[in-house]
Amino acid sequence: xxxxxxAFGSLLKQAQQMGQRMRELNEELRKRRVTGTAGGEMVEVExxxxxxVLRCRIxxxxxxxxxxxxxxxxxxxxxxxxxxxxxxxxxxxxxDLGGGMEVxxxxxAMRKLMDEQGPHxxxxx
Numbered sequence: 001x002x003x004x005x006x007a008f009g010s011l012l013k014q015a016q017q018m019g020q021r022m023r024e025l026n027e028e029l030r031k032r033r034v035t036g037t038a039g040g041e042m043v044e045v046e047x048x049x050x051x052x053v054l055r056c057r058i059x060x061x062x063x064x065x066x067x068x069x070x071x072x073x074x075x076x077x078x079x080x081x082x083x084x085x086x087x088x089x090x091x092x093x094x095x096d097l098g099g100g101m102e103v104x105x106x107x108x109a110m111r112k113l114m115d116e117q118g119p120h121x122x123x124x125x
Contacts, residue, residue, distance in 0.1 A: 028049070031048070032089050034047055034048075035047075035082055036077075037078050047086045056075060058071065062074070
């Protein structure tokens with residue numbers, strides 16, 4: 001009977017350690033930055049590893065009201081490119097967390113943890 005409790009205690013300790021490592025990974029991803037560009041780098045969007053848009057830079061020559069649709073398309077393209085790069089960052093970090101192994105449910109758990117953190121105030125698009 002006590003053998004089972006010991007195993008359970010060990011499992012609980014491992015789960016707590018994994019939770020701590022996931023929180024640390026979350027903070028690391030929050031600090032990491034990637035950019036996406038469009039229109040020959042006339043539009044640049046910066047995103048962190050938690051898929052939060054941090055900055056959008058637009059070259060002044062694109063600020064012509066008659067080119068509004070083009071500008072909207074370029075911002076969308078740059079944002080999607082930056083988000084794709086951020087997803088790659090997250091996937092790499094998750095592999096590192098699992099020691100290079102595919103850990104069932106780890107990606108879902110990390111996504112849930114990131115969702116609980118929520119986007120930061122001041123996030124811009």
